[in-house]
Amino acid sequence: MKEKQIICGFSKLDKDQKLDYISGYFENQEDFIKELKSFYHEDEKKQKIFDEFSENTISNFYFPYGIAPNFLIDGNIQHVPLVIEESSVVAAASKSAKFWSNKGGFHTEIISTKKIGQVHFIWHGNFDKLKTLLPDLKDRMIERTSEITANMVARGGGIADIELVDMTHEIPDYYQVKATFETVDSMGANFINSCLEEFAQELKEFFTESPYFKDEERNCEVIMSILSNYTPECLVKVSVECDIDDLDEIDEDLSGDEFAWKFEKAVQIAKVDTYRATTHNKGIFNGIDAVALATGNDFRAIEACGHTYAARDGKYQSLTDVEVKDGKFKYWLTIPLAMGTVGGLTTLHPLAKTSLELLGNPGATELMRIAASVGLANNFGAIKSLVTKGIQKGHMKMHLLNILNQLNATTEEKNKTKIYFEDKKVSYSAVENYLIKLRTPIEASKVVYVNK
Amino acid sequence: MKEKQIICGFSKLDKDQKLDYISGYFENQEDFIKELKSFYHEDEKKQKIFDEFSENTISNFYFPYGIAPNFLIDGNIQHVPLVIEESSVVAAASKSAKFWSNKGGFHTEIISTKKIGQVHFIWHGNFDKLKTLLPDLKDRMIERTSEITANMVARGGGIADIELVDMTHEIPDYYQVKATFETVDSMGANFINSCLEEFAQELKEFFTESPYFKDEERNCEVIMSILSNYTPECLVKVSVECDIDDLDEIDEDLSGDEFAWKFEKAVQIAKVDTYRATTHNKGIFNGIDAVALATGNDFRAIEACGHTYAARDGKYQSLTDVEVKDGKFKYWLTIPLAMGTVGGLTTLHPLAKTSLELLGNPGATELMRIAASVGLANNFGAIKSLVTKGIQKGHMKMHLLNILNQLNATTEEKNKTKIYFEDKKVSYSAVENYLIKLRTPIEASKVVYVNK
Numbered sequence: 001m002k003e004k005q006i007i008c009g010f011s012k013l014d015k016d017q018k019l020d021y022i023s024g025y026f027e028n029q030e031d032f033i034k035e036l037k038s039f040y041h042e043d044e045k046k047q048k049i050f051d052e053f054s055e056n057t058i059s060n061f062y063f064p065y066g067i068a069p070n071f072l073i074d075g076n077i078q079h080v081p082l083v084i085e086e087s088s089v090v091a092a093a094s095k096s097a098k099f100w101s102n103k104g105g106f107h108t109e110i111i112s113t114k115k116i117g118q119v120h121f122i123w124h125g126n127f128d129k130l131k132t133l134l135p136d137l138k139d140r141m142i143e144r145t146s147e148i149t150a151n152m153v154a155r156g157g158g159i160a161d162i163e164l165v166d167m168t169h170e171i172p173d174y175y176q177v178k179a180t181f182e183t184v185d186s187m188g189a190n191f192i193n194s195c196l197e198e199f200a201q202e203l204k205e206f207f208t209e210s211p212y213f214k215d216e217e218r219n220c221e222v223i224m225s226i227l228s229n230y231t232p233e234c235l236v237k238v239s240v241e242c243d244i245d246d247l248d249e250i251d252e253d254l255s256g257d258e259f260a261w262k263f264e265k266a267v268q269i270a271k272v273d274t275y276r277a278t279t280h281n282k283g284i285f286n287g288i289d290a291v292a293l294a295t296g297n298d299f300r301a302i303e304a305c306g307h308t309y310a311a312r313d314g315k316y317q318s319l320t321d322v323e324v325k326d327g328k329f330k331y332w333l334t335i336p337l338a339m340g341t342v343g344g345l346t347t348l349h350p351l352a353k354t355s356l357e358l359l360g361n362p363g364a365t366e367l368m369r370i371a372a373s374v375g376l377a378n379n380f381g382a383i384k385s386l387v388t389k390g391i392q393k394g395h396m397k398m399h400l401l402n403i404l405n406q407l408n409a410t411t412e413e414k415n416k417t418k419i420y421f422e423d424k425k426v427s428y429s430a431v432e433n434y435l436i437k438l439r440t441p442i443e444a445s446k447v448v449y450v451n452k
Numbered sequence: 453m454k455e456k457q458i459i460c461g462f463s464k465l466d467k468d469q470k471l472d473y474i475s476g477y478f479e480n481q482e483d484f485i486k487e488l489k490s491f492y493h494e495d496e497k498k499q500k501i502f503d504e505f506s507e508n509t510i511s512n513f514y515f516p517y518g519i520a521p522n523f524l525i526d527g528n529i530q531h532v533p534l535v536i537e538e539s540s541v542v543a544a545a546s547k548s549a550k551f552w553s554n555k556g557g558f559h560t561e562i563i564s565t566k567k568i569g570q571v572h573f574i575w576h577g578n579f580d581k582l583k584t585l586l587p588d589l590k591d592r593m594i595e596r597t598s599e600i601t602a603n604m605v606a607r608g609g610g611i612a613d614i615e616l617v618d619m620t621h622e623i624p625d626y627y628q629v630k631a632t633f634e635t636v637d638s639m640g641a642n643f644i645n646s647c648l649e650e651f652a653q654e655l656k657e658f659f660t661e662s663p664y665f666k667d668e669e670r671n672c673e674v675i676m677s678i679l680s681n682y683t684p685e686c687l688v689k690v691s692v693e694c695d696i697d698d699l700d701e702i703d704e705d706l707s708g709d710e711f712a713w714k715f716e717k718a719v720q721i722a723k724v725d726t727y728r729a730t731t732h733n734k735g736i737f738n739g740i741d742a743v744a745l746a747t748g749n750d751f752r753a754i755e756a757c758g759h760t761y762a763a764r765d766g767k768y769q770s771l772t773d774v775e776v777k778d779g780k781f782k783y784w785l786t787i788p789l790a791m792g793t794v795g796g797l798t799t800l801h802p803l804a805k806t807s808l809e810l811l812g813n814p815g816a817t818e819l820m821r822i823a824a825s826v827g828l829a830n831n832f833g834a835i836k837s838l839v840t841k842g843i844q845k846g847h848m849k850m851h852l853l854n855i856l857n858q859l860n861a862t863t864e865e866k867n868k869t870k871i872y873f874e875d876k877k878v879s880y881s882a883v884e885n886y887l888i889k890l891r892t893p894i895e896a897s898k899v900v901y902v903n904k
Contacts, residue, residue, distance in 0.1 A: 004529040006553050010521045011546065022519060022531065025810060035806065038494060041514070046490075052853045053516045054534075055542040060514035061535040061746065061803050062493070064506040067474060069462045077456040079474065082506075083513040085797050086750060090507040094463065101458050118728065120721050151881055170724035171717070178727075190844070190851065194879065197842045223717045224838035230730035265623070265675045269572050272622035274760060275630075276570065278682035282756040289752055294513065298538060300741055300755070304734040307759030308726060314766045343880075345537050348858050351513050354487065358477060386676035390649045392642070399642060401504045406800050427646065428795075429603055 001027055011056055019058045046350065053345065065294065065351060068093035072105025073373050080374055081355040082290035087398040089286045092381030093374055099250075103242040106376065108369035111235035114160060115338060117192045117227040119177035119200045123207070125217035127166055127175065137206050138162045141177075144202045145195045152191055157182035159195065177203060180233075185364040187297065187340030189227055196225035229301045230308050231338045236365075238372040239332035240380070247329060251388040260324045262387040267331075270318035277317045280379065281310055284319055284333060287378030291371040295359075296345030296352030302337060309336050320379055333376040337368045396426035403431045413438060453479060463508055471510045498802065505797065517746065517803060520545035524557025525825050532826055533807040534742035539850040541738045544833030545826050551702075555694040558828065560821035563687040566612060567790060569644045569679040571629035571652045575659070577669035579618055579627065589658050590614045593629075597650045604643055609634040611647065629655060632685075637816040639749065639792030641679055648677035681753045682760050683790045688817075690824040691784035692832070699781060703840040712776045714839040719783075722770035729769045732831065733762055736771055736785060739830030743823040747811075748797030748804030757788050772831055785828040789820045848878035855883045865890055 002024040013021065019036060023029040036059040041047040051057045068090050069079040080097075082090050100106060123130075130137075141162060142149075149158045158181070165176040177199055181192050200222045207213055207220045247256035254262070270280035285303055292299040310319050323330040340346055341364050347353050356362065359370060385391045400421060404414050413435060420434060454476040465473065471488060475481035488511040493499040503509045520542050521531040532549075534542050552558060575582075582589075593614060594601075601610045610633070617628040629651055633644050652674045659665055659672045699708035706714070722732035737755055744751040762771050775782040792798055793816050799805050808814065811822060837843045852873060856866050865887060872886060 004531065006524075006529060006550075007521045007531070010519070011543070018519065022810065025531070032806070035802065036517075038498075039514075039517075039803065042490060042494075049857050050514050050516050052857060053537055054518045054539055055850070056518040056520065056546065057516040057542075058519060059517040059803065061517040062491075062502050062512035062514065062801075064502055064509040065488075065491075065511040065513040066506045066508040067462070067470065067510060068508065069459045072458075077458060079456065079459070079477070085505055085748065085801070086752075087506055090509075091463070094508065098458075116727060118725075120718075120725075120728065122717065148879065167725065171720055174717075174721065176725075190848065190879075193842075193844050193847070194877075197844050200842075221714075223714055223721065224835075224842075226728075226731060226838055226843060228727035228731050229734045230727045262673075262675055265574065265626075266572075268623055269626065269675065273570075273572075273619065273628075275568060275680035275682045276572065276678075278756045278760045279678060279680050282681045282752050285752045285756065296537065299751075300538075300734050300737045303752070303755040304730045304737065304759060307756060308730045308763070308768045311760070311763030311768045316760045316763045345854070348854055349514075349537070350487065351491065351511065354484070358474065383676075386678055390645075390652075390676075391678060392645050392649050395645070396642065398507070402797070402800055405501050405504060425646075427600065427642075 001025060015051060015058060018056060022058060049348065049350075053349070063293065066090040068097060068374065070094065070097040070101050071370070071373055071377070072097070072101045073369055074108055075105070078359060078370055080291060080370060081294040081358055082287075082374070083293035084286065084290035086286060087402065088395055089290055089378060091394070091398060092385075093287050093377045096377035096381040096384075100240050100377070103240070103246055106238050106240055106373040108236060108238045108372060110365045110368060111237060112233045113182060113365060114233040115181045115183055115188060115192060115227065115231050116233075117179045117181060117196045117225075119196055119203060119225045120223045121175055121177070121200075121203065122173045122221040122223060123175055123217075124173050124219070125213065127168075129212060131164055133210065133212060134162075134164055136210075137203070140206060141199045141202050145198045148191070148194050148198065152183065155184045157184040162199075183340070185341045186343040187301075187338055188343075190343070192227040193225070196227065200225040229304045229338070231305055231336050232309055232312065233336070234338045235334065235336050236368040236372045237332060237334045238369065238376050239330060240376065241328060241330045244324065244327050244329050250384060254388060259387070260329050263383055264322050264324045266383050266387050267318060267320060267322040270320075272317070274316045277310065280318050280320070281307065283379040283382040284335070284375040287374035288335075288337070288371045291367075291374050292339065294352065294355040295339075295341070295367060296349045297339050298344070302339070305336050305338060320376065331376070331380060333372060333379070335372055335375065337371055339367045339371060340364055341367050397421075400426050400431065403428055407432060407435050409435060453477060467503060467510060470508060474510060501800065501802075505801075515745070518542040520549060520826065522546065522549040522553050523822070523825055523829070524549075524553045525821055526558070526560055530811060530822055532743060532822060533746040533810055534739075534826070535745035536738065536742035538738060539854065540847055541742055541830060543846070543850060544837075545739050545742075545829045548829035548833040548836075552692050552829070555692070555698055558690050558692055558825040560688060560690045560824060562817045562820060563689060564685045565634060565817060566685040567633045567635055567640060567644060567679065567683050569631045569633060569648045569677075571648055571655060571677045572675045573627055573629070573652075573655065574625045574673040574675060575627055575669075576625050576671070577665065579616075579620075581664060583616055585662065585664060586614075586616055588662075589655070592658060593651045593654050596654045597647045600643070600646050600650065604635065607636045609636040609640075614651070635792070637793045638795040639753075639790055639816075640795075642795070644679040645677070648679065652677040681756045681790070683757055683788050684761055684764065685788070686790045687786065687788050688820040688824045689784060689786045690821065690828050691782060692828065693780060693782045696776065696779050696781050702836060706840060711839070712781050715781075715835055716774050716776045718835050718839050719770060719772060719774040722772075724769070726768045729762065732770050732772070733759065735831040735834040736787070736827040739826035740787075740789070740823045743819075743826050744791065746804065746807040747791075747793070747819060748799075748801045749791050750796070754789060754791070757790060761788050772828065783828070783832060785824060785831070787824055787827065789823055791819045791823060792816055793819050849873075852878050852883065855880055859884060859887055861887060
């Protein structure tokens with residue numbers, strides 16, 4: 001095995017050369033290469049697409065592609081493709097979807113789809129004057145980007161607004177051009193950033209050319225021009241509602257009233273306690289990210305935005321709300337979700353494309369509705385487990401298979417172990433001990449025999 | 453094509469039956485099944501492992517598995533495996549890593565690795581009395597979980613502390629058992645949750661059995677027992693440092709001083725402006741999540757925790773800090789990262805296992821150091837692009853390949869287009885137009901010929 005050293009020109013090697021180079025860090029180089037190649041797609045042309053998604057690619061990383069069926073969303077049934085490595089996510093989403101499917105399902109509302117971009121600049125001058133010149137500046141910016149925006153405008157989107165923001169109370173001489181965009185069915189990152197970089201150029205030229213500025217006002221230092229992943233206005237609300245009596249069926253030990261009381265307390269706790277809020281919201285993103293991954297959307301953008309939104313009132317708290325009143329149980333999620341169904345990987349990744357097809361080729365707002373519903377379903381499922389039998393019973397049962405695979409259990413051993421643990425607590429060591437017993441009856445009897 | 457309807461017992465179908473069922477929603481059922489099966493691993497046993505990671509699995513979703521070489525971290529060189537669909541992440545990480553590799557590299561510090569779990573309960577009684585009884589309760593809880601903790605204690609971890617928290621100022625009668633855990637090299641979710649569910653049982657028994665409680669104090673309603681994904685103490689700090697003169701090489705149009713000034717402003721802006729902070733931090737998670745995915749770690753947990761931490765002072769802000777002073781440029785990231793290198797998928801997923809091997813089979817703290825370094829590298833790369841040539845130039849160049857694939861360009865067309873766009877602005881329509889021209893010379897000449 002090689003000692004690791006700084007490599008020059010790694011990105012210029014072809015894929016086989018890269019694989020060969022990295023194999024040098026493994027004891028058995030051939031095994032490493034064979035293993036990584038075993039994950040290639042059989043169709044070379046398709047494999048090339050995966051290779052070109054990113055840089056320095058040497059293989060594909062597999063994630064399970066599963067289906068959470070039975071989501072009734074605004075009256076339409078969806079069987080939702082999910083990509084996620086956590087064993088309980090698909091199961092929880094499916095169970096919740098089924099539970100709500102005969103209680104009216106998920107109701108959604110798109111509050112807005114506006115996205116934000118900023119040109120951050122340092123400038124020393126009369127801001128009031130600049131503000132009066134904004135209409136002119138705006139025209140120039142819109143004119144300058146007309147070629148970039150043409151396609152988007154044709155699809156019904158474009159630049160919605162351009163404002164100037166005075167930030168000098170935070171940093172001396174710091175201002176922003178803050179622009180609002182509609183990007184229709186695309187996530188729009190490239191579109192927004194391309195517009196913003198042109199805005200920045202135009203801003204600099206405006207300061208140089210406009211007759212209204214004094215010489216000392218002509219210098220403008222653009223720090224950066226970039227979209228914001230925080231889109232608090234690109235917002236979707238999803239709710240479920242049922243009679244409290246309908247909650248009787250959830251747990252044999254709890255009445256609907258008792259369940260509703262505990263559930264309400266659990267959500268209240270996630271409103272007041274940050275430690276709990278983080279995990280509560282994480283359960284929402286389990287579902288949303290799984291939809292994002294399955295449809296080629298950028299889950300880091302979605303996560304960053306949603307969590308920032310959760311902290312918008314100065315304290316990080318739950319993204320869901322509950323109301324238990326007049327015999328009704330109502331639960332809802334309000335979350336900003338900037339998603340796309342055209343552009344990026346959405347149609348380039350063969351399975352992302354398949355995902356969208358299975359969902360009936362939705363537009364961006366439809367996908368927002370679906371993802372938010374899955375998020376609420378996952379969170380509902382988690383809280384339901386937590387306030388009834390606890391999360392570990394289900395979790396560990398699902399994890400049992402992983403433990404068994406880790407211990408290289410045969411199908412026969414798996415079946416025996418599953419039956420044995422049906423009424424017992426699953427833990428790694430308990431499963432290991434049981435498997436050892438299962439595997440050693442012959443040796444054990446031998447020992448007895450020898451000692452006789 | 454079938455109309456979508458509620459399915460009963462979907463999870464009980466075998467994989468082929470599921471695939472068959474879902475294929476009914478596609479125009480060409482056979483094509484759909486063939487396509488999804490084309491992503492299966494050739495080794496059935498291995499494919500079964502992927503199938504069993506989750507529920508209702510019908511295929512594998514491929515993500516590109518790439519290498520960001522040349523990370524010098526605390527004096528050791530690492531070539532870091534990254535799983536990510538965003539084309540610029542691996543390139544940015546690699547470039548930053550190389551840049552810092554001859555300037556001392558990344559310096560890391562683990563501040564703590566403590567993790568948190570809570571039993572949330574509603575109880576009406578004398579809290580001061582309960583607090584005086586805590587030592588007894590603690591002993592009982594530790595005793596009750598001794599079987600669960602045995603393995604963890606042997607590995608150097610276990611229960612670090614158990615406290616009682618009065619939350620009645622927020623919700624009447626609401627208290628917490630708040631426990632601190634050390635989980636060594638595992639992320640420890642199952643371990644912590646198993647302990648907490650036992651704590652909850654013990655708590656209830658304690659109220660029933662202890663002679664010190666009045667009858668009306670014996671009723672305790674446990675709402676839920678669950679780990680917190682917010683682990684502000686499980687913290688790593690990573691920094692880079694160089695002479696400002698060394699920054700001269702970054703951009704031909706900026707001196708080191710000018711670059712440092714702009715960079716500093718960009719970070720200050722991410723401290724004061726939430727819209728910018730979200731995107732600034734998103735760039736950190738681009739790198740961290742790519743390491744998390746490549747090593748089988750739960751990126752939702754990491755995201756939820758990091759963003760909550762970014763909002764800890766009442767306003768969501770940048771996770772990085774910069775200092776430009778006395779001729780030195782220093783940049784650092786402080787971030788909570790609860791990661792594991794044993795348990796979960798870390799060793800069960802063949803490529804996650806390979807990733808860890810390539811990293812020299814690190815412990816959890818080593819992986820924290822590596823992930824944090826990649827996060828800082830990605831953020832540094834993003835800010836560097838933003839304050840110099842802008843992000844779009846690099847982005848669109850990398851995106852060019854995706855556009856070309858979308859337009860089914862041949863290798864020859866790709867090469868021609870890449871050369872053509874070397875000094876031009878990339879946009880979908882510009883590339884499309886160029887390709888149309890490239891593809892139609894024969895027809896064009898034909899038309900000319902006919903018209904002659």
